[in-house]
Amino acid sequence: MATTEEGKTVFDVEAANVLSKELRDVFASGKTRSYEWRISQLKSIVKMCDEHEEDIADALRQDLSKPQLESIVYELTMVKNSCTLAIKELKHWMMPEKAKTSLTTFPSSAEIMSEPLGAVLIISAWNYPFLLSMDPLVAAIAAGNAMVLKPSELAPASSSLLAKLLPKYLDCCSIKVVEGAVSETCALLEQKWDKIFYTGNGRVGRIVMAAAAKYLTPVVLELGGKSPVVVDSDIDIQVATRRIIVGKWGCNNGQACISPDYIITTKDCAEKLVDSLKKELEAFYGKNPLESKDLSRIVNSDHYARLTNLLDEDKVSGKIVYGGERNEANLRIAPTILLGVPQNSLIMKEEIFGPLLPILTVSKIEDSFDIINSGTKPLAAYLFTNNKKLKQQFLMSVSAGGVVINDTALHLTVHSLPFGGVGESGMGSYHGKFSFDAFTHKKAVVYRSFVGDASVRYPPYTRGKLRL
Numbered sequence: 354m355a356t357t358e359e360g361k362t363v364f365d366v367e368a369a370n371v372l373s374k375e376l377r378d379v380f381a382s383g384k385t386r387s388y389e390w391r392i393s394q395l396k397s398i399v400k401m402c403d404e405h406e407e408d409i410a411d412a413l414r415q416d417l418s419k420p421q422l423e424s425i426v427y428e429l430t431m432v433k434n435s436c437t438l439a440i441k442e443l444k445h446w447m448m449p450e451k452a453k454t455s456l457t458t459f460p461s462s463a464e465i466m467s468e469p470l471g472a473v474l475i476i477s478a479w480n481y482p483f484l485l486s487m488d489p490l491v492a493a494i495a496a497g498n499a500m501v502l503k504p505s506e507l508a509p510a511s512s513s514l515l516a517k518l519l520p521k522y523l524d525c526c527s528i529k530v531v532e533g534a535v536s537e538t539c540a541l542l543e544q545k546w547d548k549i550f551y552t553g554n555g556r557v558g559r560i561v562m563a564a565a566a567k568y569l570t571p572v573v574l575e576l577g578g579k580s581p582v583v584v585d586s587d588i589d590i591q592v593a594t595r596r597i598i599v600g601k602w603g604c605n606n607g608q609a610c611i612s613p614d615y616i617i618t619t620k621d622c623a624e625k626l627v628d629s630l631k632k633e634l635e636a637f638y639g640k641n642p643l644e645s646k647d648l649s650r651i652v653n654s655d656h657y658a659r660l661t662n663l664l665d666e667d668k669v670s671g672k673i674v675y676g677g678e679r680n681e682a683n684l685r686i687a688p689t690i691l692l693g694v695p696q697n698s699l700i701m702k703e704e705i706f707g708p709l710l711p712i713l714t715v716s717k718i719e720d721s722f723d724i725i726n727s728g729t730k731p732l733a734a735y736l737f738t739n740n741k742k743l744k745q746q747f748l749m750s751v752s753a754g755g756v757v758i759n760d761t762a763l764h765l766t767v768h769s770l771p772f773g774g775v776g777e778s779g780m781g782s783y784h785g786k787f788s789f790d791a792f793t794h795k796k797a798v799v800y801r802s803f804v805g806d807a808s809v810r811y812p813p814y815t816r817g818k819l820r821l
């Protein structure tokens with residue numbers, strides 16, 4: 354590690370090189386492969402969550418003013434659930450899977466062995482700083498790897514808490530934490546890893562993938578995108594509205610990768626939907642949502658400026674039908690609904706990742722498919738309808754990382770489903786068994802004995818052998 358003139362140590366390329374070598378050595382020792390090591394680390398994470406629930410919720414409050422309930426339900430409980438599932442299923446996941454053999458290899462048997470990849474790098478994002486660091490870490494442990502975690506510098510309280518707690522609870526020779534921003538991440542990216550698991554935006558996703566290409570390192574990229582909500586007219590509007598609100602503002606005030614980004618509905622339905630959204634938003638967050646304790650703040654002044662810039666653009670500034678209030682001093686922006694924004698406005702060009710929700714209108718609900726498909730493939734897509742045919746058309750026409758019909762964001766909690774993007778919303782997936790698989794190599798193994806040694810594949814290659 355280098356030292357600055359002020360005497361501060363810097364995590365540079367050399368330090369990253371030493372760290373990656375340490376992790377390679379510990380992996381080569383075989384320590385992280387054992388069932389016992391994996392289980393003990395997973396149990397320690399549960400213990401850490403239980404013993405530091407308040408500290409974790411407090412760090413999330415400092416970083417984002419995240420409401421306690423959201424911290425517990427969407428970060429802590431989800432991590433504990435991932436551990437509990439892995440602890441319960443690990444023996445089964447680790448077991449070789451029998452595979453069929455063919456006449457060509459007769460007599461033989463075959464199996465698929467789940468092999469840990471080695472030393473892996475996990476880079477996480479700021480919006481769910483505990484969950485997005487710990488969930489991939491749980492996966493890498495369950496799969497038997499050595500690892501380094503680089504939490505996001507934009508959630509400094511969570512990052513420093515992780516750096517403090519993980520060495521206390523986990524095997525610090527095999528599981529490292531490096532705090533820092535771009536230069537520290539780049540130093541890590543210069544090293545050879547056996548897998549890189551990155552959560553964040555697509556611009557940095559490209560940087561990660563380019564670095565990985567140097568060593569042909571496989572990557573999981575958990576990215577974002579504009580996740581649409583299509584609202585048909587034949588629905589229970591109050592239930593739909595509440596579920597949209599919870600997926601949007603109830604998840605970190607819109608700063609979530611699977612937050613509804615925009616709504617598409619028919620011209621007839623738009624007014625009813627806006628009225629319902631206004632009524633339910635007021636019931637949830639009161640008449641002055643800037644004061645609500647149930648809404649996170651915007652993470653920092655750069656993101657605040659980015660979001661207010663989207664609102665202030667000439668093309669959309671007159672389109673606000675609800676909300677729009679803001680307070681730069683405490684980085685708060687109220688839930689804001691915009692109606693009739695042009696498709697070529699800035700707010701419709703980039704992922705919003707905040708409390709603004711534009712509503713677009715179409716003449717026929719099926720026209721929404723073309724609007725969605727004119728952009729990049731979203732991480733999530735939502736449809737509210739009772740129409741069976743429309744559900745099928747939606748599933749067939751819209752490509753997205755995941756789809757929920759008649760709700761939002763819930764697919765994230767279903768552990769039997771893979772969570773990940775498609776196209777520009779990401780590659781690879783995790784959650785449940787998919788997490789274990791994300792950090793595992795499926796090794797093909799064929800067992801033969803010395804009997805039945807058919808001579809047909811041995812030279813000389815005679816015509817008679819061809820006919821067999």
Ligand code: NAD
Binds near residue numbers: 485533704779
């Ligand atoms: P971020 O700013 O925390 O960046 C993510 C990580 O990349 C951080 O650890 C950061 O240090 C590192 N980084 C930033 N710039 C870098 C650079 N130039 N070189 C190397 N590393 C760099 O998070 P973000 O990107 O603002 O996160 C928001 C985005 O992430 C949104 O697009 C959101 O949809 C997406 N996201 C996806 C998921 C998912 O599970 N698919 C979850 C959360 C967020």
